[in-house]
Amino acid sequence: MSAPTQSIDTLITHADVITFDDEGSLFDDGAIAIDNGSIVEIGPTAALTAKFSAIETVDAAGMIAMPGLIDAHLHTAQTMMRGLFPEIIHHGNLEQPMWRKYLIPFESNLTDDDMELSGRLAYSSLLLTGTTTFFDAGGPHPDAAARAAVDTGIRGIITRSTVDDSFDIPESMRLTTDQAIEENIGLVERWPAGGRVTGAMALRQIMNCSPELITAIHREATARGVKVHTHLLEGSDEIAFSVVRYGKRPVEFLTELEVFDSTLHCAHSVFASPWDVAAYARSGASVAHCANNYMFGVPRALEYWRSGVAIGLGTDGAATSPGTLDMFRITEAVGRGQQHIYGVPVHEHFLLEPDEPLRMATRGGARALNMSEKIGRLEAGLAADIVLLRTDGPDGVAVSPLAFLVDGATGRDVDTVFVDGRRVVEGGELTTIDVAETRARGVARQKDLVAAFQNV
Numbered sequence: 001m002s003a004p005t006q007s008i009d010t011l012i013t014h015a016d017v018i019t020f021d022d023e024g025s026l027f028d029d030g031a032i033a034i035d036n037g038s039i040v041e042i043g044p045t046a047a048l049t050a051k052f053s054a055i056e057t058v059d060a061a062g063m064i065a066m067p068g069l070i071d072a073h074l075h076t077a078q079t080m081m082r083g084l085f086p087e088i089i090h091h092g093n094l095e096q097p098m099w100r101k102y103l104i105p106f107e108s109n110l111t112d113d114d115m116e117l118s119g120r121l122a123y124s125s126l127l128l129t130g131t132t133t134f135f136d137a138g139g140p141h142p143d144a145a146a147r148a149a150v151d152t153g154i155r156g157i158i159t160r161s162t163v164d165d166s167f168d169i170p171e172s173m174r175l176t177t178d179q180a181i182e183e184n185i186g187l188v189e190r191w192p193a194g195g196r197v198t199g200a201m202a203l204r205q206i207m208n209c210s211p212e213l214i215t216a217i218h219r220e221a222t223a224r225g226v227k228v229h230t231h232l233l234e235g236s237d238e239i240a241f242s243v244v245r246y247g248k249r250p251v252e253f254l255t256e257l258e259v260f261d262s263t264l265h266c267a268h269s270v271f272a273s274p275w276d277v278a279a280y281a282r283s284g285a286s287v288a289h290c291a292n293n294y295m296f297g298v299p300r301a302l303e304y305w306r307s308g309v310a311i312g313l314g315t316d317g318a319a320t321s322p323g324t325l326d327m328f329r330i331t332e333a334v335g336r337g338q339q340h341i342y343g344v345p346v347h348e349h350f351l352l353e354p355d356e357p358l359r360m361a362t363r364g365g366a367r368a369l370n371m372s373e374k375i376g377r378l379e380a381g382l383a384a385d386i387v388l389l390r391t392d393g394p395d396g397v398a399v400s401p402l403a404f405l406v407d408g409a410t411g412r413d414v415d416t417v418f419v420d421g422r423r424v425v426e427g428g429e430l431t432t433i434d435v436a437e438t439r440a441r442g443v444a445r446q447k448d449l450v451a452a453f454q455n456v
């Protein structure tokens, strides 16, 4: 037998590889060859060890290799709000609407340093639980979040909270229409395409963005080939607002403005009529479906997904339920939620395919972020964004690796994470930043930041 001839950076060996590619390919005792940040080849370990000479070999015996998960709707700025709502509700003091009473006021109090700390907390949590890419929904100090993304080693898209039209937004978050446009353009220019961390544009939601701003941001984003992250069909108050002010439902309003197309990324999209779902499919507008959708509506995620809409899953940040950035817990909630909505009324116990929520969180997210050429599945030519999970944890005795992944795995099983071929998690520990120090700072600063809200 001749010696391996092709030199590469890294060879992962002896893994159960679950690719989520078009054919749903699985490899027992599989190997993944990585060079220059990309996947070169996937195949049997025996074949790839004979072919490749790697600088580093990672023995993944007993582990599953899968593509990194994608958080399609994250509020980096709300990371230190985790647990605030349960605490307020416990004391019987909750006021509505939450975005106006708590979420935006909390964000308005953040300094540049707070945002960097929020980013380090959020992105380390994401990486440690197997998420390699996020799309931020827009917060203050987006450059600080971007710096944290660079430092932690995650892939991400940063946006700025953008509002120009609201009577009740704290001074520090308010922008004129022209300022909002300039700030969005500046962010995209400072974090251009091609990097691991890039900028995109944002509109908070139609209740606090003027039609002039919506049209201008859509035009500037389209010209630059970036998406516009927004909230849409999130609440019944938003539908009522749209009908009262514009005489039509939100999707019809945005369609008439000629902005409802593949540039738009619409978080939640809960209160959709059947005609709205068809409009998403026709227009290419993408969706981020979040687990907290089930708290306030009857979301039609499966209908979007099976109608060909570009739909991914999102955490919605740590402030809202569940207060986790572990995307495995989100996929589980989505599986249960969609089963309940579509399966229970017709007594169909297994309406979803077992891996469907995970495919939404990988392939679906990649498509929603317009990144299918780069991430979302394990395939030669794509970025080496790879997660290795241990299968010897408390729920590890399962009939197959796929069965464990869809039925037993959580982010706590993640052992190793590669982003662009770089090992950023190893043995369940982040290799890039000091997580213990970051969390200690988070605990201390959180006390100050939530103090203003607990006695409301």
Ligand SMILES: [Zn+2]
Pocket (backbone or CB within 6 Å): 073, 075, 137, 231, 267, 316
């Ligand atoms: Zn949100």
